[in-house]
Amino acid sequence: MGPLVPDIVTDQLNLAIALLLGIAFGFVLEQAGFSSSRKLTGLFYGTDFTVLRVFFTAGVTAMSGVLLLSEFGLLDPELIYINPTFLQSAILGGAIMGVGFVLGGYCPGTSFCGLAVGRLDALSFAVGGALGIFAFGEGFPMYQDFYKAGAKGDLLVSTALGLSNGQFAAVMIVVAVAAFVFTSRLEKKVNPESGAFRFPVLRHRLAGAALIALALVLLFMPDRKARLTAEAAGPRAAETVRQMAPDELAIHVMDRDAKFQLVDAREATDFAKATLPGAVNVAPATLFGKEARNTLAGASVTKVFFARDQAASVRAAALAKLTGTENVVALAGGYDGFMAAVVNGGPAPDESTRTFRLRAGPEIVALIKQQSAPKVVKVVRRVQGGCGG
């Protein structure tokens, strides 16, 4: 499950990957013609909308990719860097950058492309960029408060607008396709040498149709968490979950059998008060994340899920199966049922069970008391990124 940092891709390897991704980034930008300031500024005079085409296509491609990877459980959206939102600062910064764009003819990334192919104006722009950052740093105490005002954290635009992520992406795609059609017509009128005259019409129409189809898929794509949580609570999911009787679990616990891992699916507060020996805490909400996936990885160990009661235990086990955990069983009766039957000596079906529980009860109580600071699976910290850090 992505992101591949920090467990699969280490910090050192990540820097080498940054270099490779940068090569691809620079190559594509230059191939798109972004080393030319006149081509870039053509966007603002109606003569060349290449920037809009490249930028919007890249944006909706990456956005749709992130949503689809998350939907299929291949990327943990809780871990990727989300540019934090500071309202006033974001708007003022953008407004200043806009003036810099027209005046300077580049943005920082494209100025590096221009520089790489020998454009001296790009070199001048890049030097100016360093001076601007230095000036900002020197004056920082003056506008520090403004810089930090209007903090909204990791706010998603979809949340701000009251839409699902898929709905917002669908809107963006439709807007992009409409902008592509409109600006190509405009460009042909303004610029008789426009590249738009040479576009392969049929292929572009097919690509446009594919984009609209993608928008429809995203529009009706349910949220993965909501979809799987509902499915786990349904009768079909419950039927497929194998259950383990409390007495069987008691034997494995007393044997300290390493082939069994107890998983406490109650909330962290209940878990902190008391749990069964050796249990880890994986609350259902964390099952979607990479941390839980790593903790519960492997098919050789049987994961025994328990929550407060029978129904919640089965639901948690079903959700674990749906989110990709292998070899899952649910503890019949849940935590409360286990405590009542085995530990507190509830009514036994037969004499041998009664004798067993009389022996097992005190031993398990002792094991519960022995354990110190059991493991909680939390949502781990997001990746640090962005240019502001």
Next chain:
Amino acid sequence: MNPYLAGFLLGLVLLATIYISGRGLGASGAVKGVVTGAVMTVAPAHADKQPFYEAAKAHGNPLKDWLVFEVIGVLIGAFISGVMADRLKLMVEKGPRVASRTRLIAALAGGALFGFGAQFGRGCTSGAALSGMAVLSAGGILTMMAIFGSAYAVAFFLRRLWV
């Protein structure tokens, strides 16, 4: 290259970046790393006093940064593309009505504004606008709209530079 194909490939590069490194692409952040490194070398006492350099200093060496390595890659990648497309040439690119000197001064001033604004925007067109859009960041999309809105608003007054 066809701009839509270039955009699709750029989107895939960005998606790969998010999948592998959990973060977006950037450009201005690398310059910030270089500036911070320079200030720390030239005037270490001053760098200690200024809160702006704190975050970059916390990582230890501001040059051993993901974005610095990425931007070195950008220079290499763009150079390779320039060689392939036969676009390598030392020149000042400018509009037909301005002198090279004017163009270079305007580029310096524009770069300075962009670098300054990118600090408020917490990223530039790459780090805030494009990468922010990919992860649906409200701030990133707001910054993107402000960049292009402001550019269109001033384009008329700066037309002498370009047309």
